[in-house]
Amino acid sequence: MPNILVTGGAGYIGSHTVHQLLKRGYAVTVLDDLSTGFRDAVAEGHLHICSLFDTEQVRQLLVRQKIDAVIHFASFIAVGESTKEPEKYFTNNVSGSIALFTAMSQAGVDKLVFSSTAAVYGNPVSTPIPETAAIQPVNAYGETKVMVERVLAWLDQLRGLRSVKLRYFNACGANPAGGLSERHVPETHLIPLMLKAVVTGQPMTIFGTDYPTPDGTCIRDYIHVDDLAKAHIVAIEHLLAGGASEAFNVGTGSGCSVREVLAAVEKVTGQPVPHSFGPRREGDPAELVADSTKLRTQLGWTPEFTDLEGIVASAWPSEQLRWA
Numbered sequence: 001m002p003n004i005l006v007t008g009g010a011g012y013i014g015s016h017t018v019h020q021l022l023k024r025g026y027a028v029t030v031l032d033d034l035s036t037g038f039r040d041a042v043a044e045g046h047l048h049i050c051s052l053f054d055t056e057q058v059r060q061l062l063v064r065q066k067i068d069a070v071i072h073f074a075s076f077i078a079v080g081e082s083t084k085e086p087e088k089y090f091t092n093n094v095s096g097s098i099a100l101f102t103a104m105s106q107a108g109v110d111k112l113v114f115s116s117t118a119a120v121y122g123n124p125v126s127t128p129i130p131e132t133a134a135i136q137p138v139n140a141y142g143e144t145k146v147m148v149e150r151v152l153a154w155l156d157q158l159r160g161l162r163s164v165k166l167r168y169f170n171a172c173g174a175n176p177a178g179g180l181s182e183r184h185v186p187e188t189h190l191i192p193l194m195l196k197a198v199v200t201g202q203p204m205t206i207f208g209t210d211y212p213t214p215d216g217t218c219i220r221d222y223i224h225v226d227d228l229a230k231a232h233i234v235a236i237e238h239l240l241a242g243g244a245s246e247a248f249n250v251g252t253g254s255g256c257s258v259r260e261v262l263a264a265v266e267k268v269t270g271q272p273v274p275h276s277f278g279p280r281r282e283g284d285p286a287e288l289v290a291d292s293t294k295l296r297t298q299l300g301w302t303p304e305f306t307d308l309e310g311i312v313a314s315a316w317p318s319e320q321l322r323w324a
């Protein structure tokens, strides 16, 4: 089986993807600096603690482990923080990625799956959003991903580095059977924050009720982390089979408002979600829903989790432990 290097494999989506790669028999090496990831999210013997910026160590790891392809998750991901500390985001997400690509080029590794984001589309003119929609991010986080996508286009042309860019919509849920969960510090994501409010009784804040949506709250496409992980598997298979560079949206294709998420969380937990209403959060588009026809038709991907309650239910056991 091919050898895959997973950067950021100790993080949320990374650890779920590593779990699926191992289940399918891939040889997996995880590279993570543990700045936001967790040692115990990676199965024994797979973790190499190293910075992406240490090009020589990364090159040696790629050569030593005979890596065939890389899945690159390592990245800062908080939209709000990226608007306050843009330098931190451009340095880590863009320069860190370029350092990785340099090591890959030196080691002769020419296949990459890259974690991109729906944030590359900014405020789309219409939804669902196809991959051909205008690229016009409205926050620094989204811009970092656009910049890396552009670097990858050049590296395909100039270095023969083939890449699949996966533009994630809203990752959520967990794989309790795999002992995996979402553990961002600080937590900024909606579903874990609502579950936290249920456990602690401390109200969460709904950011904005005056959006141009039917109930006034933002609409997002919530995609289960295991379905996202599966998208990485089909993307790696595509590249290993000689497939060309592509960008794909990864979402369910249906949107839920913040109020609808609240109703699902109340249904699953059987308890009210303590909440208050606050102003809009800077950089939040009103509606982001994926058109993922391309991923479905070209790579045969289909999401298994299609209803929000199932997604929330998968996260509930670990979130109860986390906030107790």
Ligand code: UDP
Pocket (backbone or CB within 6 Å): 079, 170, 188, 189, 190, 191, 193, 204, 205, 206, 207, 208, 218, 219, 220, 258, 281, 284
């Ligand atoms: N949101 C909210 N309160 C929170 C966190 C998020 O109302 O405490 C809203 C946010 O404005 C967005 C949606 O929930 O409309 C999803 O936000 P999240 O941070 O989970 O993901 P993002 O869309 O930023 O990737």
